[in-house]
Every structure is written in structure tokens, then in C-alpha cells.
Amino acid sequence: MTSLTPTLSASSNGTLLEVKNLRTHFRTRDGVVKAVDGVSFSIPDGKTLGVVGESGCGKSITALSIMRLIERPGRIVEGEISLSGKNLVTATDEEIRDIRGNAISMIFQEPMTSLNPVFTCGDQIAETVALHAHVSDKEAMERAIEMLDAVGIPDARRRASEYPHQLSGGMRQRVMIAMALSTNPSLLIADEPTTALDVTIQAQILELMKALRDRNKMAIMLITHDLGVVAEMADEIVVMYAGKVVEKSDAITVYERPHHPYSKGLLASIPRLGEHRKRLEVISGVVPNPLNLPEGCLFKRRCPYAMPICDTAPPLQQVAPNQLSRCWLTPDGSAPAVGPDASGDIALDAAAKLSVES
Amino acid sequence: MAAYILRRVLQAIPIVIGVAVVAFFIVRLAPGSPVDKFRGGRVSPAVIENIIKLYQLDQPLPNQLWSWITTFPQVWRPDAWGYSFTDGKPVLYDLGNKIPPTLLLMGTSLVLTAIISIPLGILGAVKQYSRSDKVITILATIGYAMPTFWLGFMLRTVFGANLKWFPLFGAQTLGQSGLNVPDLLWHLVLPVTTLTIVAVAGWSRYMRSSMLEVLRQDYVRTARAKGLSNNRVVYRHALRNALIPIVTLFGLSIPALLSGAAVTESVYSWPGLGYLAVDAVRTRDYPIVLAFVMIGAIMVILGNLIADILYAFVDPRIKY
Numbered sequence: 001m002t003s004l005t006p007t008l009s010a011s012s013n014g015t016l017l018e019v020k021n022l023r024t025h026f027r028t029r030d031g032v033v034k035a036v037d038g039v040s041f042s043i044p045d046g047k048t049l050g051v052v053g054e055s056g057c058g059k060s061i062t063a064l065s066i067m068r069l070i071e072r073p074g075r076i077v078e079g080e081i082s083l084s085g086k087n088l089v090t091a092t093d094e095e096i097r098d099i100r101g102n103a104i105s106m107i108f109q110e111p112m113t114s115l116n117p118v119f120t121c122g123d124q125i126a127e128t129v130a131l132h133a134h135v136s137d138k139e140a141m142e143r144a145i146e147m148l149d150a151v152g153i154p155d156a157r158r159r160a161s162e163y164p165h166q167l168s169g170g171m172r173q174r175v176m177i178a179m180a181l182s183t184n185p186s187l188l189i190a191d192e193p194t195t196a197l198d199v200t201i202q203a204q205i206l207e208l209m210k211a212l213r214d215r216n217k218m219a220i221m222l223i224t225h226d227l228g229v230v231a232e233m234a235d236e237i238v239v240m241y242a243g244k245v246v247e248k249s250d251a252i253t254v255y256e257r258p259h260h261p262y263s264k265g266l267l268a269s270i271p272r273l274g275e276h277r278k279r280l281e282v283i284s285g286v287v288p289n290p291l292n293l294p295e296g297c298l299f300k301r302r303c304p305y306a307m308p309i310c311d312t313a314p315p316l317q318q319v320a321p322n323q324l325s326r327c328w329l330t331p332d333g334s335a336p337a338v339g340p341d342a343s344g345d346i347a348l349d350a351a352a353k354l355s356v357e358s
Numbered sequence: 359m360a361a362y363i364l365r366r367v368l369q370a371i372p373i374v375i376g377v378a379v380v381a382f383f384i385v386r387l388a389p390g391s392p393v394d395k396f397r398g399g400r401v402s403p404a405v406i407e408n409i410i411k412l413y414q415l416d417q418p419l420p421n422q423l424w425s426w427i428t429t430f431p432q433v434w435r436p437d438a439w440g441y442s443f444t445d446g447k448p449v450l451y452d453l454g455n456k457i458p459p460t461l462l463l464m465g466t467s468l469v470l471t472a473i474i475s476i477p478l479g480i481l482g483a484v485k486q487y488s489r490s491d492k493v494i495t496i497l498a499t500i501g502y503a504m505p506t507f508w509l510g511f512m513l514r515t516v517f518g519a520n521l522k523w524f525p526l527f528g529a530q531t532l533g534q535s536g537l538n539v540p541d542l543l544w545h546l547v548l549p550v551t552t553l554t555i556v557a558v559a560g561w562s563r564y565m566r567s568s569m570l571e572v573l574r575q576d577y578v579r580t581a582r583a584k585g586l587s588n589n590r591v592v593y594r595h596a597l598r599n600a601l602i603p604i605v606t607l608f609g610l611s612i613p614a615l616l617s618g619a620a621v622t623e624s625v626y627s628w629p630g631l632g633y634l635a636v637d638a639v640r641t642r643d644y645p646i647v648l649a650f651v652m653i654g655a656i657m658v659i660l661g662n663l664i665a666d667i668l669y670a671f672v673d674p675r676i677k678y
Contacts, residue, residue: 097587100584106583108583114577114579118674131584163675165674
């Protein structure tokens, strides 16, 4: 994993990244915050997974867990993250450093503060190249300039010798992308890459990411709260809520037939062209306090469909060939067969039968 | 850059004049007079009258101010800053003798402070709340809380008087003439230790908080996400940024290079500027006191300017 060529994606069309039952908890003075609580998903080679959810739903923590960048008091307490068969959770620090910035690269939400102000853009990219490709500083700098050119920065050679503060936010995000892709990673984790940018720049950055994805045949894990952004790019979508996956499906299905009431709410809250609505729908209420989560379904207090059975944790059930939803509603959206008032062992039994999780 | 420096120097001129006027009046408002030491003894009032006349202390204050302030800038004249009331020598001559020991004392302490406190601050930040961080914090708090004069007396008592490891006072053994480097260094140990302990206490805290601030920044996370080792993240990416505010501290320490150690110099009778100034205040040796204040003012202005120039070198975002 030390060369520029993506050795990891050699097993083409296989699963590149598999996250199984990941739990990342933060032990705070007031209690344990279960930021990520039993999340599972996988990303095939060259595919794009969109991870959607509100702030605080655990999507960024999931990404940082994959990079093993969780800082105290956070800790991965359970689960498995395997990259082409290698478990990253149990990898040594040295192994993980070899993967970071090399097989998996990450770009962040804040291009304004994500680059080091005291080094030139070229230096910062070349540093990554020199580290992982073991080439001379001069070759690394040439590669950096090449990358700046590839991400559409005009006059790349001059820009390489400039400091981050001399560049606009959009340009800086391009530099971040250039840095992330300079080692030809097989997976790019993009954590809200366009959130901090102007709308016109957002579109440019998304176009750029798409073009580079197709050229490099890399997989992308795209984290966002903006369903419009994932619609542009994602093959599959995971919707997260309060540290859990609440819906998982291919991108088209979730737009056409969302099953989970939360996904429906998210979709209803984005404006669409050519539609006449007096005002946008909102999801009422707030995200539950992570230190004091409700019993059963975590969304029930905000859910228009809430039933007594929701006091029992709903199963992650198959609702369509390519669609999973963590909700009691039947695939067609009606109350569960076991009855909306079922509770206790009856509900638990029903959940166990419906659940696709082991 | 040159234009910027020139502008700053020109801006400094009115400040220096302002300081001169205020300092002159404050020194004169202080009760007592240079001839007090002659009164009540066997010196006849007529002699005292003569001394007052000789030093022109009978002139109206504005006249005295004018003659002092107009000769003050003519540093090429040996008598530009007047004559000491105490030893009758030109003030510039006295200062010339006292500046080298003070520079040596303060410079050594400043360098040691930087060498010791920056690594301590980094350690405290990188291993925040660890045992070593807690030990450093406790020691720094104790060091910061100790008055310099008390610490000086304690070190002198223990290592000078009781253990006799180091001399009690001065910069050289009595009866010696000429420069004897080992002897000088031997005399330097206790005063430098006193100054350094107090300064390290402050600087290491400052460095720690600066480093902690930087370690929380997004670009440090970016550096880690690149796969860099922890050492490289801390010493290359974080340290460069964490040192930027330390430049301010350095700039503020420059005035102290010449003037700061009045207390320590007095405790150890170090033949420096601070000791001279304390003595001069006691005997109301106006020309020396004023010279000391003016040196302090000029050094503060210079220190700030040097800090601002250093900023341009350490932080690419700053251009003049």
C-alpha cells in the first residue's frame, strides 16, 4: 500500500469497504454518548455511497471511525471495519497511517480551515505524495502541480507556491481534493465537501468529484445533510438518525419510494423546481438528547405515524428488493400485522422475525 | 518592509517625547530630593545650597525639563544624559558599564527560558491531563506564585550561604581584575536560575495553551488524515502555528533584556542596570532614573517593532 497505484482495488467489483455493527461511543462526565450505535453498510469498488442525516446523527463520527481519527473521549467500542478484507479497527497505528491519505483519503467540510496556513498548497500536497509514494521532494512537487492542474486550478505551478489564505474557499476545497487524490486512493471520504461553499461553487466541486471518480475508478463515501447533493452522485444511500441507520437503499428508490418516516420528512423538506407549495415541510421537534435517548424507536417523538408499538425498538426490515427500513410500518406503509398496540414479548418476537440484522 | 519600519520609527518619536515629559514630572513629584542625604549631618547648609545650584535644581521645572529634553537626543556627546548625582560621572558612562552585565544576565535567562518552556508547553499540550502535564502545571503554578525576591533570597540562602556552592553576590570574586569567564559563569548561576524559574512558569503555560489551541484546528486533523506520524503532525504542522503567538511574548521580553531584572539584580547585587536604577531611585539620582525610564520606553517600542517584524517571517498571512 505504499505505491501510487491503487493496489487495494485489485479485486475489482468486490466489496471495498465493509462496516459491520460499528459502535463508537464517547464517555463523557454526564454519561455515554452513543454517537454511532450499530451501523452496518458496505461500499463496492468504484461506487458512491451517500450518507445522509442531520447534524449530530453520527455520520461524521462514522467517517472518522473508518479513518481511526476518533479522539478521546471517543472510542470504537465494537464492530468491524474491513477494507479489502483488512480489519481497520484492530490494525496497528503504523498500518493505519499507511492507509490514511493513501488507500483512503478524506476531505472535510471547512476548506477555509482545513489547510495549514503556514505551508504552501504545493508543499501540503507534496508532503502526502512523498510520504506514501516514497519519491523525492522534487518529484512529489511535480505530482502536486499535476494534481492542482487536474482539479481545475488555473496556473497550477504558481498556485502551488501560494499559501492557503491567498485562495478562495472553492479553490481551497479543490486543493483539498487534489491532496486527497494525489495518492490515487481507492476510497474517498467526503464529509460535507460542499456545505461551506456558495451554491455555484458547490455544483462545480460536485462535477469535479464526479469526473475524478470516473477517471480514477474510486469509491466515494459522501456524507451530507443535503439530499440534493447525494442525488447528483450516489449509487446507494444510507440515512442515519441518532447514531443508527434508519433506511438503506439504492439512490433512486429512496427518492421515489422512501419508506422510513424520517426519510420522507427529509425529502419533503427540500424545495423542488416546478412544484407549487406555500411553504416547505419541516420535521417537527428536535433530535433527541444523545444522553437521554427514548425507549424503542428513536424517531417516535417526531414521527407522524407513531404507534404504541414504537416503544419497542423497530426491526431493520426488508421493505423492497433493494431497500431496508428501521420502522414498524409494513412495506406498503400500513400498521404492522402484529398490531399497532403490541408490546412486550409479542413486539420483541415480531421484531426478531422481521429484522434482517443478526 | 523598509517603508513600514521607517513609518514605525517615525511614529515612535512623539511617543518617546510624551514618555519623557511624563517621566520627568513623575520623578520630580516624588517626595525627597537628591540632597536629602547631606541634611542633618555635618554638611553646612551653604554647601547644600551650592550643590543645588551646581545641579541647577534651583531652576524652574519647565526650564530644567527643556534643558534635559534638548540635550537628551545628542547621544554623541558624553554628557548628553547629564551627570550622576551620586558619582559625578556622565550618565552615559555609568550606563555603558552596567549594560553588559544586565544583557548577559537577561539574555542567558531568556534563551534558557525558551529552551526549557517551549518543550514543556508542547509536552503539557500533547499529553493533556496526563501525569506529566499535571506535574508541570503544579510546578508552573508554584513558580508563578513565588515572588522573585523571595525565590532569590531562598536560593541564595540555600545554595549560597548554607551549601556554599555558589557565590552570594556580585559578578566576580572580590579582588579580581579582568575577565574571568568561569568565575563569571559561576556568579551567573543563581541570578539566572531565579529569573528563569519565574519566566519558565509563565512561558510554559502560554506555550501549552497555544499548542492546545492549534491541536484543535481542522488542519491538524487534515495532517493526521494524510497519514503523517504523530511527531510530524505535532512538530511540523502544529508547532509552527503554535509558535506564532509566542513571538509576542518574545517581543515583550526584549525591554526586560535591559531593564527587567531590578529585583533580582538587587538581591544578588548584580552590577547591572536594574541594580543601578533601584539605587538611583533611592538616592533621587534624577539623571540616572530618567535615563533608565527612557531606555525602558525605547526598548518597549523596539521590542514591539521587532515582534511585528518577526511575525512577517513566521506567518505568511502577514505582509507589510
